[in-house]
Amino acid sequence: MxxxxxxxxxxxxxxxxxxxxxxxxxxxxxxxxxxxxxxxxxxxxxxxxxxxxxxxxxxxxxNSTKSRKQYGKKFETLGLNIDEEEIFASSFAAAAYLQSIDFPKDKKVYVIGEEGILKELELAGFQHLGGPTDGDKKIELKPGFYMEHDKDVGAVVVGFDRYFNYYKVQYGTLCIRENPGCLFIATNRDAVTHLTDAQEWAGGGSMVGAILGSTKQEPVVVGKxxxxxxxxxxxxxxxxxxxxxxxxxxxxxxxxxxxxxxxxxxxxxxxxxxxxxxxxxxxxxxxxxxxxxxxxxxxxxxxxx
Amino acid sequence: MxxxxxxxxxxxxxxxxxxxxxxxxxxxxxxxxxxxxxxxxxxxxxxxxxxxxxxxxxxxxxNSTKSRKQYGKKFETLGLNIDEEEIFASSFAAAAYLQSIDFPKDKKVYVIGEEGILKELELAGFQHLGGPTDGDKKIELKPGFYMEHDKDVGAVVVGFDRYFNYYKVQYGTLCIRENPGCLFIATNRDAVTHLTDAQEWAGGGSMVGAILGSTKQEPVVVGKxxxxxxxxxxxxxxxxxxxxxxxxxxxxxxxxxxxxxxxxxxxxxxxxxxxxxxxxxxxxxxxxxxxxxxxxxxxxxxxxx
Incomplete structure (x- = not known):
């Protein structure tokens, strides 16, 4: 080309x-x-x-797996004195985006992602569910099984998640498809991330791609x-x-x-x-x-x- | 519109x-x-x-979770006498596609999906790995951790998978990105599937979307x-x-x-x-x-x- x-x-x-x-x-x-x-x-x-x-x-x-405070520690460990306010991780960007649109505090955020997103949502005063605690959940199928979801979820935030599973995909999909006006927010759509230096690892683009594949909706991306x-x-x-x-x-x-x-x-x-x-x-x-x-x-x- | x-x-x-x-x-x-x-x-x-x-x-x-033979049983249960040869499930289509392109028998197929795909690959004489057995695998992260993958994998077949996890995403991604000429085959990209009648469930489009998100490659789709x-x-x-x-x-x-x-x-x-x-x-x-x-x-x- x-x-x-x-x-x-x-x-x-x-x-x-x-x-x-x-x-x-x-x-x-x-x-x-x-x-x-x-x-x-x-x-x-x-x-x-x-x-x-x-x-x-x-x-x-x-990288959305850490909060600003957690990133601050990484800078400190490397001998750099960086103020938390100077750090903009996509975990923070997700919370800042919700603030920028006056996302209602009585609504909830469902998180597919790791701790950084949860911490930033907490700091911004948003109610959340999902995240690492849903990593071990399985769907026990029985004929006629119906998966409940919280009708107060008004946004699904998706970032890199090592504990990604079908439960989370279905939960996030139900919120986006069935809760009127529910937002689909992606921290990033990176193909690769640097989980370790030894190789390239599938990045946040995978988790976002999965939700896109079941909702056929494009996300609002808040990261680069x-x-x-x-x-x-x-x-x-x-x-x-x-x-x-x-x-x-x-x-x-x-x-x-x-x-x-x-x-x-x-x-x-x-x-x-x-x-x-x-x-x-x-x-x-x-x-x-x-x-x-x-x-x-x-x-x-x-x-x- | x-x-x-x-x-x-x-x-x-x-x-x-x-x-x-x-x-x-x-x-x-x-x-x-x-x-x-x-x-x-x-x-x-x-x-x-x-x-x-x-x-x-x-x-x-x-639906790729069942083989033709398994579908035949479903027809039988419902009182319909349908010959196996009359049934074309996307699990069979994946194997038929590999046959149609003379996929080498000394190469292997990595499967993100359920039993139907494995059974059809077996019947067609293709070597495979992955599938349900990778459903419980986790990545134990240590600094410098490197995930090995089989260099003989020449195709990754992705279908609906209730036991979808990050291990499978990373394994499939490594094969597609690092094994020269490795194919990315999707049984289907359906947004929804009918796991139970009680509600709509995230479909094969999710699993395919995840691999697309990390490889930025479009799959060959063999189903409708x-x-x-x-x-x-x-x-x-x-x-x-x-x-x-x-x-x-x-x-x-x-x-x-x-x-x-x-x-x-x-x-x-x-x-x-x-x-x-x-x-x-x-x-x-x-x-x-x-x-x-x-x-x-x-x-x-x-x-x-």
């Missing part, structure tokens, strides 16, 4: 110019800040540099590459998205997310995307800039300066 | 003319022959009439409304599809299946579709004819005869 005619990404040469041109940096985490449980070289110094220049830093992740988080950030901090630079290692989530939101975009080659993939004629997603890793900010100065 | 401009279905008035115009009748089962565990009125006499007129009868179902079974039947019996009448109760599977295959189509109102749905401006799928139930064949004669 031929690529659409888009300008090819430029190799980052003048980091200061890029830094000066924006007010906020949004970083994807895996492949940018860390790889698995290992911090990428030069990250602490790079973040310090950006903070010293007065830049706002935001960390986004499509949907622009919900970007719009939320822009509103929260009172900035325009053109003042944001999105930094990530994935073309079809991070860079697309930045472009969908109207941000500047920087691809780092420290994660899953190689220079060869970026420059392949099959790739139609071109960031504004690319560089090896974010610590290049420390060394790349304009040749003319 | 406005319907496409298609001729509206005609109420069946001259059953003999329809019967005389075709050589084979393909019947969907649920909603046409039976409802749950109850035979629909007049079915035995209707089938006898058609046989006495020399018509070939074929029974198709997207894909034309594989129709083409197989036409070839097997040496007939053209215009000599077939497809009889079913669902517009978007049965009638579409018949139309995709170039058959005459008859909708019966004894299952899920009401006359109101058929005649709604939102419905764009119009069969050639409609009638209340197949036993109308016994009474409907041309007014002019």
């Amino acid at each position: 031929a690529a659409a005619a888009v300008a090819p990404a430029a190799k980052l040469e003048d980091a200061d110019a890029l830094i000066d041109s924006v007010e906020t940096f949004i970083f994807d985490c895996d492949g940018v800040i860390w790889k698995g449980d290992k911090l990428i070289d030069g990250v602490p110094e790079t973040l310090d540099l950006l903070r010293s220049k007065g830049k706002r830093l935001v960390f986004v992740t499509n 590459p949907s622009t919900f988080m970007m719009d939320y950030l822009a509103k929260k901090f009172g900035i325009t998205t053109s003042q944001i630079c999105m930094v990530g290692d994935r073309l079809d989530t991070d860079i697309l997310f930045g472009q969908n939101g109207g941000c500047k975009t920087l691809l780092v080659l420290s994660g899953v995307t190689s220079l060869q993939t970026l420059q392949s004629p099959d790739n139609s997603i071109q960031p504004d800039f690319y560089t090896n890793q974010i610590s290049d900010f420390l060394t790349l100065k304009a040749a003319t300066v | 406005a319907a496409a401009a298609v001729a509206p279905a005609a109420k069946l008035e001259d059953a003999d003319a329809l019967i005389d115009s075709v050589e084979t009748f393909i019947f969907d089962c649920d909603g046409v022959i039976w409802k749950g565990d109850k035979l629909i009125d007049g079915v035995p006499e209707t089938l006898d009439l058609l046989r006495s007129k020399g018509k070939r009868l074929v029974f198709v179902t997207n 409304p894909s034309t594989f079974m129709m083409d197989y039947l036409a070839k097997k019996f040496g007939i053209t599809t215009s000599q077939i009448c497809m009889v079913g109760d669902r517009l978007d599977t049965d009638i579409l299946f018949g139309q995709n295959g170039g058959c005459k189509t008859l909708l019966v109102l004894s299952g899920v579709t009401s006359l109101q749905t058929l005649q709604s401006p939102d419905n764009s799928i119009q069969p050639d004819f409609y009638t209340n139930q197949i036993s109308d064949f016994l009474t409907l004669k041309a007014a002019t005869v």
Whole structure:
């Protein structure tokens, strides 16, 4: 397939110019800040540099299994001092989305997903059911068996779930199909996730795909590459998205997310995307800039300066 | 949404003319022959009439949980004497598809689904793994954990599976993504299935959607409304599809299946579709004819005869 005619990404040469041109940096985490449980070289110094220049830093992740607080601990373990308020996980995005639409507090949320989503819903004051506790439930079939479901469920939130089963699929499907106006919200539709570093693992796209397959309804996606988080950030901090630079290692989530939101975009080659993939004629997603890793900010100065 | 401009279905008035115009009748089962565990009125006499007129009868179902032999027993229980060779379940279709493409006997098939698929693969002489035995498997996560998979798997067959879990999703995904040329075959993509009569249950579309969500690959569908079974039947019996009448109760599977295959189509109102749905401006799928139930064949004669 031929690529659409888009300008090819430029190799980052003048980091200061890029830094000066924006007010906020949004970083994807895996492949940018860390790889698995290992911090990428030069990250602490790079973040310090950006903070010293007065830049706002935001960390986004499509992983919904942890809450913001739990992510904060991961940063801490790696020796990074990041405020909880600077972290935007898709678990938080699901709760923030419900708040943004004034989802009624007397309605409930059915969760297909892990603990992060439950914790964020709790913090936002939403009633929820499902989640890990439904992981061991089985449907004992008898002739004429009827599965009850809660008629007060007004939203089904679906994220990555290692304890995914048919009970959850049927429960979520019943809510979406039979409760009038029930929402179908996906934290993300990623094909793969990094459960361990040893291989790629089927991601949240599987759980979302299962519910789509039985409801034939498209979900509202709150994680990357949907622009919900970007719009939320822009509103929260009172900035325009053109003042944001999105930094990530994935073309079809991070860079697309930045472009969908109207941000500047920087691809780092420290994660899953190689220079060869970026420059392949099959790739139609071109960031504004690319560089090896974010610590290049420390060394790349304009040749003319 | 406005319907496409298609001729509206005609109420069946001259059953003999329809019967005389075709050589084979393909019947969907649920909603046409039976409802749950109850035979629909007049079915035995209707089938006898058609046989006495020399018509070939074929029974198709997207349900993949049973093999042809197991379906034969269901017909027997209901007092119908149907030959195994007259039954085409999507479990059989999966095995027939693999035979049709000369799938190598030294390759293996990974199954996400229930017993029917395993039995049909066995009968066709294909090696298989997965299925119900993987229903209790869990992934015990440790840092760096790597899930092994069989590199000889050359096809993943996905059908309805009550024991669906993350282990199966990841196993099937690994085979499709990492084994060169590995096929992704779906028995069907039905949103709903009739596990019990008491309510609608999430169908095979869920399991297929999950694998699609993690592989981003479209499956080869062998059940309705894909034309594989129709083409197989036409070839097997040496007939053209215009000599077939497809009889079913669902517009978007049965009638579409018949139309995709170039058959005459008859909708019966004894299952899920009401006359109101058929005649709604939102419905764009119009069969050639409609009638209340197949036993109308016994009474409907041309007014002019």
